[in-house]
Amino acid sequence: MSTAPAPTLARRAIEHARERGDHPAIICEDRVVNYRRLHSDSNRVAHALRATGIEVGNRIGYLGKESEHYYTSLLACAKVGAVLVPVNWRLTPREVDHILGDSGAQLLMFDDEYREVVERIRTELPQLRELVCLDLGGDSDHGQGLRDWSAGFDDSDLPPVTGFDDAVVQIYTSGTSGLPKGVVLANRSFFTLPTAMSAAGVAWIDWLSTDVNLITLPGMGIAGIGWFMHGFSAGATNVIMRMFEPQEAVRLVRAWGVTTTFAAPAMLQLMLDERGVDNSTFASFRKIAYGAAPISEALLSRCIEVFGCELAQIYSSTEAGSVAVCLPPAVHTLGNPLLRAAGRPCPGNELKIVPVTSAPEATGEPAAPGVIGQVCIKTPAAMLEYWNNPAATAAALQDGWLHMGDLGYLDDDGYLFLCDRINDTIIVAGQNIYPAEVEKQLSEHPEVSDVAVFGVPNPRWGDSVYASVVLTPGATVTPRQLNLFLRGRLADYKLPTGYRFAERLPRNPAGKLLRREIRDDLLAEVHATEPEFVQT
Template sequence: MTTIETDSLRAEWTLTSTSAVHARDRGGHPAILCEDRSVTYARLHRDSDRIAHGLLDAGAARGTRVAYLGRESEYYYMTVIGCAKAGAVLVPVNWRLTGGEIDHILRDSDASVLFVDEEFSAVVDRLRPELPGLRTVVRTDLPGEDDPGAGLRAWWSRAPYADLDPGTGPDDAVVQIYTSGTTGRPKGAVVPHRGFFTLPAAQRAAGVDWIDWHPEDVSLISLPGLGTAGIGWFMHGFNAGLTNVVMRLFLAQEAVRLIREHRVTTTFAAPAMLQMMLDERGADRAAFTSFRKIAYGGAPITESLLARCIDVFGCEFAQIYASTETVSVAVCLPPEDHRPGSALLRSAGRVCPGNELKIIDTEGRSLGPGEIGQVCVKAPSNMLGYWNLPDATRETLVDGWLLMGDAGYVDEQGYLFLCDRINDTIIVAGQNIYPAEVEKALGEHPAVADAAVVGLPHPDWGEAVHACVVPRAGTTRPTPRELLLFLRGRLADYKIPTAFHFSDALERNPAGKVLRRAVRERLGGGAQPAPAAARPGTDTRHD
C-alpha cells in the first residue's frame, strides 16, 4: 500500500465528517431522489449512523470488509456512508456477475457482512456454506415488500442512534472496488477517503472548473455505483451537497424522463448511453434545457456522436480519462476544447490540476512528445493498492506512479492521445495496430452503431484484424465491402479489418467499456471476409 503526504490533505476530507456537516448545514435539502422516494441530508446522516451501529453490533471492526450485492438505491449509498462511520470498508459486488465471480469477490475480500437484495439472495444461499467467514447476511428488502430498504430498516431498528467517529482520516480505506477483469481475475482496488475529495480542491486552487459540482446542482447517477465511475460521481456530488437522482438500472427512456422531471443539470455517462438517450422518442432539445454540463468517458466517442450531443443537449461537455485505480479523474478534455472540427477532440485532454502525467517505454524510461509508450499518472486520488496482492501493487504503482496499461503519447502542448490498451494491441506481421483507432473510424459510418476490433490468430501474419459491428437501428446493414471501401483513405491499409462479424450488441462492463477479451472469445467463426482484404505490405486500393 502507498500513502501520500498528509500535509496537503485536510483532516475533514472523510465521508464521515462530510455527512455530519451536511446534516447540520443542509439537513432539509434532498440528498437522494430514487424512484418516488426522497432522502434529505439529515435523514441520510441519521440512517447511515444506524447502519454503522448495526455493523458494530455485528462484530465489524475498523478495516472489516462489508459486501453489498444489490441494485443501486438510496440504501446502497446509506450503506457506503454507514461503513465509513464504522471504520469498515464497503465491497460493492456487481449483481451482473456469475455465481463463480461473486464467490471470488466474497472469498477474496474476506467479507464478514453482506447486504443483499432478495432478487440475488438465491446465489448467496448457495455460496454461503462455503464461506465460513461470512457471519452476517442482511436482506435489504423482504419477500413481498415493494420497498428496496424494508429488510435493512428491520435490521437496523435494534441499533441505537448516535453519531460515530471511527477516527479515520483521508488516507484510510473506505471502499474496495473490484476491477472489471478485462486482463485477468478481478483485483480489489482499495480506495481511500481522499479519492473523493482531491480533484475539486485542486481545480479550485488552479482556478479552473473543467468538471465541477455545486450545491444547487441536480446530478443524474446513470452509471452503476458498483464501480468508481458511478460511486465517484455520486460522492463528488454528495461532498458538494447537491441532489443526486439515482437510477436503480439505466434505461434510456427513464433517464430522459428523469432529466426532464427533475431538471437535471449535470451527469456522467458513457458515449453509448448518450447515444441511447438521443435515440429515444421525444429526446429533443426541449427535454434537456436544464443541463449545464455533461461529462463522458469510459470508451471512445465518435466526432459525429459528439457533434450530435453538443447540438441536442445544448450544454458544455468534458471528457474524462480515469480508471478504477485512479479513483477520480486523471486527465480531462475541458469544455473549451470541445470545438467542432478541432483535432483536440481526438485527444483525452490535459492532466488534471494536482496530477502528473508521463509516457514510458518498456524499460521504464520517460518518452518525449509524440513517442508512443505506456501512460502513467501520479495523482493524490490514486488507490492505496490491490487488496492482498503486494506483487500486483508493486507492478502497478511504481514510485507513486500508476501504470495505466494504456498505450498513448503526449503532444507538444501536453495533450494526451490514447492509442489503446497495451494488452489489446494487435500485431500484424510486426506492425502495431491499436483497436480504438479502427473502432473510431468504423463508428463514423452512418449505419454502424457500435464496433469492437480484436486480433485473432493468423498462420502467416501472427494476427489478423477482425471487427465485430453492431448495425444502427433503422438502417440497412452494411456489407463487408461497403465497410472496406469506407475505411480506405481513413486508415492505413494494414489496419483495415480482414473480416467483419455482425452482432446485436457488444459485451461491455458496467462502466461501458467494451470487453474485448469476451468479444475475442466469441469470435472465430461466422465472420464475413472483407473483399481484397488488406495485407501487410500490400496496396489493396482499387480505382
C-alpha cells in the same frame, strides 16, 4: 491558528446533516432522502454493524442494484472504519464467490432478487457472519429490509475512527485481463480533485451545492460511486437509477431539473434517440461529462447541438481513484482537432508516457512528444493497493506513478492522445495496430452503430485484424463496402480481414467494450461450428 481536520465521508455526512439537513441528498425512484435522514439512517446501520462485531478494516459485501440503501451502507461502513466491497450484480455466482472470498467479507448485504445467488455460494464462504436482505419495501418473505434491520439502534454520532488516508471502499476490476483484483481506495480519493480544481481556479468539471446530479453509471464501479461522492461532498441532490434506462433517464431530467451528469457515450446516444426529445428537454443541463469509451464526431456534434450545455471528456481508471485527465469544455468546438485527445492532466495530477518493451514493461524514462508508450499518472487520489496482491501493486505503483494499462502519446502542448489498451494491441507482421484507431474510422460509417476490433491468431502474420459490427436498424452493408470506406482513412495493413455482424456488443457496467469476450466467443464458434463468418 487551528486547522480543520482533513475531510472524510463520515465527517462530511455530519456537516451536511447540521448545515443542510432538509436539502434532498438522494432521489431514487422518486423516493426522496434528505441529508439529515441519510446521516441518521447511516448512523443506525453503523451501530448495527458494530453490534454484529464489525471492526475497523473488516470488509462488508454489497450485492444489489442502485438505491439509497447502497449509499447509506457505504456511509455506515465509513463511520465504523469498515470497507465496503460492492459486487457487480451482473456477475455469475462463481464470480461473486471469488470477490467475496478474496475480500474476506464478513457480512453481506444483498437485494432480495439475488437471494438464489447468495444461497448457492453461502456454504463456500464460512467467514460470512451475517446476511442482511435489502428488500426496498421492507416486507419481503426473506428479509426485513435495511431500515428495519437497524431500527432498534440509536442514531447518535459515532466517534471518528479513520482518516483521510484510510481505506473506505474496495472495488474489483472488471477482470478483462484476468481474475478481478480488489482496488482499495481511501477517503482522499473522493476529495482531492474538487480541492485541486478550486485551488487552480478552473472548473473543467465541478459539483455545486445547487446541482441536481444524475448518476447513470452503477455505483459498484469507480465512475458511478465517484460521481455520486463528488456530488455528495458538495451537498448536491443526487438522482440515482436502479439501472440505466434511457427513457427513465430522460424522465428524470425533466422531472427533477437535472443540471449535471456523467455518462458513457452509448448512454448519451440512447437518450438523444428517445422519441420527442429536443433542446427544451435538456434545458436544465449546465454541464455533462462523458468518458469510459471513445465518442464519434457525429455523436459529439449531436450532443453539442441538442444538450446545449458545456461538455467535458474525462479519462481515469479504478486504480486512479478519481478523474485523472480532462478535455475541458473550451475545447469542445466542432472541427477542433483536439477533440481527438483525451485531455490534459487535472490540477494536482502529473502525466508522462514511458516506452514499452516487448514484455511489455515500462522503463520509467519519459518518451518524447509524439512517441507511443504506456500512460503513467501521478495523482493523490490513487489507490492504496491491490488487496492481498503485493506483486500486482508493485507493478502498478512505481515511485508514486500509477502505470495504466493504456497506450498513448503526448503532443507538444501536453495533451494526451490514447491509442489503445496494451493487451489489446494487434501485431501483424511486426506492425502494431491499435483497435481503437480502426474502430474510430469504422464508427464514422453512417450505417455502423457499434463496432469492436480485435486480433486473432494467424500462423503466417502473427495476428489478423477482425471486426465485429452492429449495423443501424434496416441497414445492409457488406464487408467489401466497409473496407472500401476505410481505404484512404487507414493503411491497408490495418484493414480488417474478417467481419462478423452482431445484434449487440458486450460491454462492462462502465460502458467499456469486452474485446476479449468478443474474440473468445468468435474463436469458440469458428472451432466448433464454422458459423456465418465473412472474410474479405
